[in-house]
Amino acid sequence: PSPVDTNPSMEVKTSLLDNMIGVGDMVLLEPLNEDSFIMNLRNRFDHNEIYTYIGSVVISMNPYRSLPIYTPQKVEEYRNRNFYELSPHIYALADEAYRSLRDQDKDQCILITGESGAGKTEASKLVMSYVAAVCGKGQEVNKVKEQLLQSNPVLEAFGNAKTMRNDNSSRFGKYMDIEFDFKGDPLGGVISNYLLEKSRVCKQPRGERNFHIFYQLLSGASDDTLMKLKLDRDFSKYNYLSLDSANVNGLDDAASFRTVRNAMQIVGFMEAEVQSVLELVAAVLKLGNIEFKPESRVNGFDESRVKDKNDLKEMCELLGIEQSVLERAFSYRTVEAKMEKMSTTLNVAQAYYARDALAKNLYSRLFSWLVTRINESIKAQAKTRHKVMGVLDIYGFEIFEDNSFEQFIINYCNEKLQQIFIELTLREEQEEYIREDIEWTNIEYFNNAVICDLIENNQNGILAMLDEECLRPGTVTDDTFLDKLNTICAEHQHFESRLNKNSKFLTDHSLPHSCFRIQHYAGKVLYRVEGFVDKNNDLLYRDLSQAMYKATHSLMRQLFPEGNPAKVNLKRPPTAGFQFKASVGVLMKNLQTKNPNYIRCIKPNDKKVAHIFTDSLVCHQVRYLGLVENVRVRRAGYAFRQPYESCLERYKMLCKKTWPHWRGPARDGVEVLLTDCSVPTEEFAYGRSKIFIRNPRTLFTLEERRRACLEDLATLIQKIYRGWKSRTHFLLLKKSQVVVAAWYRRYAQQNKYQKIKSATLVMQSFIRGWKARNILRQLKYEKRCKEAVTTIAAYWHGTQVRREYRKFFRANAGKKIYDFTIQRIMQKYFLGLKTTTMSPMDNSWPAKPYGFLEGAHTQLRRIFHLWRCKKYRGQFTEEKKAVYEEKLEASEIFKDKKALYPSSVSQPFKGDYLEIQKNPKYQKLNSAMEEKVLLADLVNKINRANGKGSPRLFLLTKSNFVLADQKTGQVKASVPLPDLASVSVSTQSDGFFALKLKEGSASASKGDFLLSSEHLIEIITKLHRIGTTAADRDQINIDISDEFLVQFKQDKVCVKFIQGGPKNGNSAACKRKNNRLLEVSVPSP
Ligand SMILES: Nc1ncnc2c1ncn2[C@@H]1O[C@H](COP(=O)(O)OP(=O)(O)OP(=O)(O)O)[C@@H](O)[C@H]1O
């Protein structure tokens, strides 16, 4: 919300400033003086703006015509709006009062003041109807409202009358408390009435009427009713009804009568009660018609007699009174003094007086009874604490040509009301500023306290004087009363009288002798003293009240309880003046406890017509109501004040520091609050106990913000409540969900279980079926097996038997013969094989006898050969074995390669041909040999030069070969076998061989050896065998070719073999061809 701002552009949706005619609030009037004030009123009145404010006081001008400003729409418009938000209206005041009653718990009173005809009664009804429209609804409440509203027509019918000033003038004072409960719903009400102007019952001033009810009854009641009441429709038949203004323009008495009857019914009057009331009204009319005539008595006094007894009779019939009793009461009067009863006669005048007194008393008591009866209906039922809104509509200040006791009383009452207004608005306000230590310049105003004092002072007030006179023994007349006043009040500024000792008025001809004049706050009023004493005494002869008490009419008896002879009371009843003063005192006290709201009614003209604004008349009212002063005080002061505590309490939610609690003193709290709300400092002042706010707007802004805040708070509460509700709801749902889920799960599991169970059963039955089928199959199989076994056994036995007995059958002889023949053949074949030799060399093998034996035949041949070879090998010794191994090796080396080889096969390998150990010739050589000699032979060493051979001894040991001289046995050469590189031989049948030495070895220096031997095959084989093991190498190469090179010392010589004719026998001959060639010719075989 925007900070409080007093400039006109602030956020107020509407304002009384909108479309304003003149100024809506006189506080804003510039310049402020009486003329401008009245001009403003007039201006507004001319534009049908009948309401104007002075701050919170409403000035209401009587428009004397119905304006369209009281519609339900208007009610809605003003409902719950701030006072200054809309153009001035009585509804705004009513709303303000109602809301502060409802929301701030403050009892309210609405004080409506103004002259007769200014519109007070109308205003009070408007207020009531507004409150009824905006407060709570409901059957019970509506009934209460209806009863409260309908009490108005009833009371108006009995208490209002047409006067010169007002066609519907209230002739009684009325104060109504409407009671509300804490919600602002109406509970009921209490009505207090003040002094009905009862003299009107008997006599009305010119141009005025009696109370409405008389005319209404006569115009509106049905013929039947009238007959029952013994009444005539014709007004002129009744003395008490003034005739000249019996019919009032714009008043429909007949219709009003129906309204009243209806209202009485709504308020709760029983039919019998209504009837009784009407009977009493009729009785009053009848009473008025009773006339008296003098009857001279012997003692010379006139005695009154009832002239025409018809009315008396009818009246007595109506009320159930014995005619004679009443008749006597009009003629005699019992005076009781000092326990003595004396009966005096009444003269005619006295009789009339008594009659009128009875009529007035009867009517005013009836009126009071009506108020009591209405109160009974509308009183609040509950005894609970309630708030109250009081509406005061009291007869306005009135100045007639002829003013009597009633006017005096009425004007006194208005004086008191003005007093309370001054108290509360002017004096109180100013005093409060001083009390609260607020800077203040005093404003002069007229205080009417002196006038009140003149009237009500207990010692020398006019009312006190009057009472004194009434109670004084001796002759008391109105004149003695005036005398007394003249002496006592002579000095009073506001009291004027011709006979006053004050010379000022001696020549004042406007002031008759029998009158006194009072300068009321609202003007001077001349009172005629005639009747003051009587009216104050309000005497009703006891005979009359006793007569009334004797009536059978129960309401009548109720109204005259003092007529009960059992309760004779000699004490004088309190005077009318005294009673009134007391009740006004109570009223004032009551009003002071409440928060006042003022409606100041002004009548624009004397003619009761619309559109006329009489300046002088208005000016007069404005002046005596002190309205201009009111504006001045208002303007100088502060529009609103409130104790710090309640201010803090009300607005604490607008500031974080003060919400929800302020711990310090309230004043500091308010200071913090206002600073926080950034209210401009000139807008408020701090009193001792109260905060003063200058401008209502500031207050309304605060209110507006408070309202917004409250909405937020309400939202918060709602939120929490909703949260709580939803949570509880949720928990409930959750709980039920768990229950539902549990049940559902149970149900689902049950279902599932049922399914599983039936599935299991199906499966079980299948499995059982399957198992049973298996067993069945098994059993069937076993059965078949047994059958098969039986069958096989049967067959087997059959076979056995058949086999056993087969031999006994010729059919089997063929096989036997066949087997036998085969056996014979085999026998013969095996015996035939006996002829073969055991020699492995024998290749012969008998021919196969039959084709079918071919496989066995060849196999047998192979097996036999292997066997006989094995046998043959088994005969060999180790030496023989070695010899054969050598032979085998010789075959591997030479077979098919050297022509010499086949001739050697048959020759055994002897090795030691020289018998070197035995032969002594070689003793020396043998001992020279370190190792065992494996071969010893005689060889020829070929000479390079001629090709001739020289014999040499060739020895071979395990590690070397040796060449030695044949004769001497001298070792010519010893070559270690590893030095031997290879051996070369020819392909032919010669015995030449070359031993080639490794180049570079020690032995190689002498060159290779070309030798020839008879035992070439044996020598080469042994060399190959031993050389291989001795040299620890793969092999000694053996080259077999017909041409090879031999290294002789330096030269290499080629040895070439050729086949030639045998020249020198069978041996081969070697011949040197040239330096490089040796030719060996080998004889061809
Ligand atoms: N607001 C109004 N609108 C229309 N007419 C009004 C209004 N106020 C008053 N009147 C008229 O003025 C007449 C007198 O008003 P009302 O009876 O309220 O005066 P009063 O102040 O009660 O006088 P008294 O003191 O005599 O009772 C009403 O009968 C009505 O015709």
Ligand SMILES: [Mg+2]
């Ligand atoms: Mg009135």
